Amino acid sequence: MRRIMVANPKGGSGKSTLAVHLASWFARFDDIVYLADLDRQQSSRLWLKQRPAGLARIRHWQLDEDELPPPPRDCNVAIFDTPAGLHGKRLKHLLGEVDRVVVPVSPSKFDMLASQEFFEALAETKAVRQERVHIGIVGMRVDARTQASRQLVEFLGQFDLPLITCIRNSQRYVRAIDSGETLFDRNEPAPADREQWQPLLDWLVKRR
Ligand SMILES: Nc1ncnc2c1ncn2[C@@H]1O[C@H](COP(=O)(O)OP(=O)(O)OP(=O)(O)O)[C@@H](O)[C@H]1O
Ligand SMILES: [Mg+2]
Known part of the structure; x- marks a missing residue:
């Protein structure tokens, strides 16, 4: 089973957009996909509610704020959409329950500064240090050939975290x-678009 968390404490960084795209990608290939929306705003759950019939099925997995039971038995892919401001005990707990964390970062100075503390917190976590969970960054709303994107790469260089796409x-x-x-x-x-998503999809299914 793949367990993928999408996280960045910065609001509006693209977490829910990434989470639902990953869910629909895996669902297209007959995987049984559960989407857990840990955000009180419930954006991805509401998105799921208005999903037209006939599209690849994505199942909703209801999790309360404080509980984190294992994914349902039939689950092949569990995707966790997380809230802005995720930190501390809750972050640590979640990191112990997933294999991959996708962090969307917008290539703006403010977003990068806001992400910095998060990267440091991730690097200190036992699950990350012991390589039980792997972190990948996704530049969101960015053209790879722009100056902003080069700044993002430079910024990430400090943290030894891969920019996947x-x-x-x-x-x-x-x-x-x-x-x-x-x-x-x-x-x-x-x-x-396919070209931009492919490195992320490859990274998510790559064996360690
Ligand atoms: N690649 C993109 N191109 C254009 N707009 C985008 C892109 N990715 C996200 N957005 C838009 O940016 C806004 C924020 O995206 P999203 O809701 O996915 O972020 P979020 O990190 O989940 O926010 P929150 O922290 O509030 O949960 C939304 O209006 C979304 O449609
Ligand atoms: Mg969201």
């Missing part, structure tokens, strides 16, 4: 999410 800024994401869908539903994603 950059996802461009596109209204297609906003429109898809608005209708309970993702870029992976219905048609094949555009080659440019």
Whole structure:
């Protein structure tokens, strides 16, 4: 079973967008996917509620704030969408329950500064130090060829964390999410988008 957490304490960094895209990607290939929304705002649960019938099925897995039971027995892929401000005991607890953490970071100075403390907290965690959980960064709303993206790479250099890919800024994401869908539903994603997602999908399924 794959257990993937999407996290960044910075609000609006793209966590829910990434989480639902990953869920729909795996669901397309017949994986039994459970999406757990740990955010009080319940954005990804509400998205799931308005998902049109007939699309690849994503199951909802209800978790309360303080409990974290193992994923349901039939689960192949568990995706955790987490709230802004995640830190401390709750973060540590979650890190012990997943194999991969995807951290979306927008290549703005403010977002990078806000992420810094989070990276430091991650690096200090036992599960990360013992390589039981692997962290990958995703540049969100960024064009890989821009100065901003180069700054992101430079910034990440301090933390020894891999920048897996950059996802461009596109209204297609906003429109898809608005209708309970993702870029992976219905048609094949555009080659440019596919190219951006592929390194992340490869990283998530790579054996350690
Ligand atoms: N690649 C993208 N291109 C354009 N817009 C995007 C992209 N990714 C995310 N967004 C938009 O940015 C906003 C924030 O994204 P999202 O809700 O996924 O972030 P979040 O980290 O889950 O926020 P929160 O911390 O509030 O839970 C949303 O309006 C979303 O549609
Ligand atoms: Mg969210």
